[in-house]
Amino acid sequence: MYSGIYISQTDARPMYLQIMEQIRARIAARDWPAGKELPSIRALAAALNVSVITIKRAYLDLETEGVIVTRHGKGSFVADVNGLAGELQDQKLDEHLSGAAAIAKQMGLSAEELAARLRRAMKETK
């Protein structure tokens, strides 16, 4: 079922790191797209013949890295990193724009004058 993931006995790295690396690779290759549900901890443990605590450790660390998201009682999912990044940038832009608007007001600039400055700034960053 998940036979693509394997544990090497001659690999000096601990088993949980081997599992993490193979999951990361699948996500990076888009084989496991954002939002995809990961196998349950027990199912993956049974498929790999590896203890539950080892899979738990791997999932926990992937969660800390922000690669996967675990919803209690629902399971673990591949994190929607691009969506998350987009949302965060949107928020950041709004903050800067309202900051600019506040300064423009202090300086007595009109909306048109501010927009003209913004257009010039966009041209310069190109």
Place this chain on the structure above:
Amino acid sequence: MTVTKHIEMRGVSKAYRFFTLQDISLDLEPGQVMGFVGPNGAGKSTTIRLAMGLIAPDIGEIRVLGCRMPENQAFAKRDVGYVSADMRLMPNATVGWHMNFAASIYPGWDADYAATLVKRFNLRPEQGARSLSQGEHIKAALLLALARRPRLLILDEPTTGLDPVARHEMLTEFMDVLRDENRSILFSSHNTVDVERISDRITFLDRGRMVASSDKEGFLDRWRRIDVQLPQGAALPELPHIVGRASDGHFHTLTTDQFSELQLARLGNAVRNVHRMNLEEIFVANVMHHRESRP
């Protein structure tokens, strides 16, 4: 809400003429695999026999599936599957006869699963127990225990005497049991690779004492071997939590059971390498350390 522990031992001791098991305390939670590791004569089988109610402790308390042992063993054992390497089927009966017998006494017997296991383990129901090889014998005993689908499996050296393929099949069956988070396994083995692979908790025994009992990832995370090369004229700085040391001139190999950045900071440039340790290395270092401090 507290979940009933599948095995609970508190301060359990049992004295024999030439061997004493001392002060064993351990917990096995539902959904867990506990691996018992220890040299021959460490007390693994004695501890397992105590858990099965086959012998009574001199002092201490034992509960299995919430039942006091050995007093309430009849009740507990309805849901416990037990296999030991020295277990013998009835020599004059066939494997199939044993399966029918088990089906008649255990209400949880799963005939379909039993049939699947017969195929997977490559057994023949019509074969007499007398003619089974050592490996086939263990497989048949495991089949009889597994097909009852007990909540707790207690396995004394279940993979000893099995070839690598059969061992792999066995581990696969064990992990399949663990898909159900209400079931658990206690097993002992000399094979630290198997124990390291499938155990959630690991208990080390040596000379009748518990050397350590911890979750596996904890063990593997805490132990390290540090290779050190000291500069001319320098002495090894005082370091906490060093349990083993081998020295050869300027070269020292330190073993720690509580690895920390502090240790590396004190050693500074003298550190050549830091190695993780596998369970077997940890076990041996642990036992040697305990024997030194308690000769």
